[in-house]
Amino acid sequence: MDRNVDRSDRNVDRISQLPNSILAGIISRLSFKEGVRTSILAKRWINIWRSTGDVALYENLFIQNDNRRELLKDGRKFLATCIRNHGKQRFIAFAREFLQTYQENEIENFRLSFCHPKKFISEVQGWIQFAITRNAKNLDLDFSDIDMNGVYPSDYIAFFELPDFVYEHRSLGKLKLTACDFKPSDFSKFNALKALSISRVKLSQRSLETLISNCPLVENLSIKKCSDMEYMKIVADGNHRLTSLTIKDCKYLENGITIDVPNLQYLKFFGAFEVFELNNLLRLIHAEFDFGLEDEFHEVGDILGNLLRGVDCASSLTLCSYTTQVITSGEEPLYLPTPLLELRHLTLKIALHINELPGVACLLRSCHKLETLTLEIVKMLPLDRYVHPYKPIYDGAGFWASQVLHFKCLRKCLKSIKVVNFGGSENEFQILQFLLGGARALKELEIVTSKPILTNGDFSEEFMNIAARLHQFERASPAIQVVICENQVI
Template identity: 35%
Template sequence: MARNSDMFNKLTDYLLFLIVSLLPFKEAARTSVLSKRWRHVWRATKNIDFNERFFVRVGEPNEIQETQRLFFIHFVLQWMENYQEPLVENFQLTFTKPGLFRVDMDRCIAFAITRNVKFLAIDFSDPTWGEDDLDDHVALFDLPLIVYGNAALESLKLFSCSFRMSEFVNFGALKDVSLGWLELRMSAIEAILLNCPLLESLSLKKCWNIEHLDIKAPNLQLRNLVIDKCKFAQDWYGIEAPNLRFFKYSGALGFFAVEISREFMEEADLGFGLEFEFDESAGDILYQLLENLYPIRILTVCSYVLQVIPCGEEPFKMDFPLNLTHLTLKAALHEHEFFGICFFLRSSPCLETLTIQIGPGRVFADYAPPFPLMPDNFWEQQFPPFNSFPFECFNTLTVVEVKGFRGTRYELPFLRYLIRSGHVLEHLHITVSKEGEENGGNVEAYHERAQVLQTFQKASPNLQISIY
């Protein structure tokens, strides 16, 4: 340790400043205790994150939160006053009550802009707002005019902070735009796409009052597109993005018209947690969406997809094999998901990694299986619709990851089937649920149930089972 300390002492101040700028702001602050020389090094960082949530604890009485918030403001103002560097690379400001401290918020943002910040993130959303609630939250702050004059901005994040659509003509260098918790019109999205020719990443989170989605622009460079729980007047989503590599959608089901280049598309994450009713006709919509996203190699699907997609006109598998090497199932491993799991396993002959994130999911009471369902021995039977058991992917599947294992009714039978059928399976990683006694869980019991997996007959002599 002393030897390492001596090596650090030989570094110039400039190199130390570079080191702390590579650290998260909170970690950079912790370096101040290393030695007398390090006490003020972190104050030269170019990676600044003023986050109220490091100071204000959710759940505390309002009086205590107000005191904590004032302390945070005092810390921020004092820190900026002592900052001597001419440039800032990354500036993040997270604050819950911007309207009560408007002048201070303006000072913070001006501090970053006058130092030619490249990555600006402003988050005025309230941590108590629910991710899955249906409330519309009006933006709590307006983006100051000074920001529009910074033509060097490469990344901009605005949460609960409205902006002037017409001023985006100045942001020609933007590569990354993230908007959340605000009212948004399709015309604003169009302005961003047209005025930001270098745009590579666009993320919309909990935005509302959008007429529909129409992602297209001349020479669009967009590579990453995230639509997260936004509210659209019309459930129609058009995407013409020839360079798109990653697409994540979370929200209500709608009609997707996706045009991409099969040369670039790599990954999709599809979640429909805002659907509250089972609809057999949705199976064909999901099938068409998967066709449009071909040839993705990495796919994540939710419980809704698993329950609905086998109810379409093609209940067994895709007409053509999917190109997947990594499939993630966000599932409850409930009996209603079984046919959907079979659909994807049978459609993915080149699958190498299967990840199962076990969670509560939304199980539909009016679910109608496409075939008679006998859940207790489902994974042992050889019934006609799926008489190709074991699936072709068991000749390529080498890794299975299970997160949130509790050993419930259908978890062990499914994993036993994988263990007995995976001819080349090398790793089975089990992470038990950390849900403690206070939430009705029993972590020790979960570990005991997971140990049963070690007793199952293995198809692969190289299989190693790890339990965490």
């Protein structure tokens, strides 16, 4: 073959030679923002992004939020407001032009993020109507205040109400509403809805019960940052298809949470510590509890033990630092009241602070058939008024050396250990020394460092120190594969 012909052939833009329908399909796999950027590639690409089946209209992309925040810090509120209003008008003009020139008959996803819509109700309704008339399968509407991102207001406020015509879109498969009110009784009109997310609204217990009863086909339910409930009760019979439930940062649940969902397989909770009543979770596969909003120690070890008893059918469990600091405050600090006999994978999001170590040991003793242990190293602050479960108080090395009671999972079952965000602290090395010295069935140890392991093509000093230290530890298992890699941030 002629080399010159071969070289020129390599320079041909074969992607641009594809039909528009295929190019539109490729762009649909990108985010809407990335799809818009393809318009600068060549003349051929200028309008192809306009046929994407994934439409996302985000007001915040038109507002210079960094500049606004600096102005607000300096007390220049008027200029910050001007920037925000100018960005809003630019966004509205873009949305009008895009929707008016859109030619496709159907779309897969429609996402809208637009804060303070009250002055533009008819405009916003028109945008949503655009999605409904094109048979959108997934609808994501976010009307939350961009200045409230990550901030707790006194109450969550809905800035928009879902239009009545949306409930007539019976083929809707996924609905996500943020700061958007709705009519729970009208959800019975949906006959294909499988995923529902509600956030940043006032949601009474009666409304929640009506919502659940009218959504028997929903498989995935998320309730986030909702208020106006003194307690939360989620009950569904065996005819409901609910298999995944997420509750996050809901306020004022002083009277606790009741969950009775026989088909539930995945349960995640994030927020302040609450009293749970868990019933009939016989099909549960994974549970996660993160009480990261708590900053003070309370003797609720027995209550936590009862919570874990309610998920004892799960094969996978993820727990937080608060749990490890408090779990030993019950009557028996060395074991859980009920061992987790079905648990195979335990993930602990902890810092391996000395206050957490008794709880880690308690959990390991109570997971007799544990096969995989994941330690995700995170930042934490010790709880105020923490009470150590027993004396004397050891450092990492002394604590693990003092553990004379047996760990059944180490003797028979534990096969894999993974440490994420490994920073090389002494307590991190000490728990690894303990685990390596006791885990007879261990086959793999994976260390994911928080620092680069390569420097100018050679192994870094960080890597060499970790490898040398691990090499010194005695190993109960004759064949352990040790992998050291760095955390890849995408």
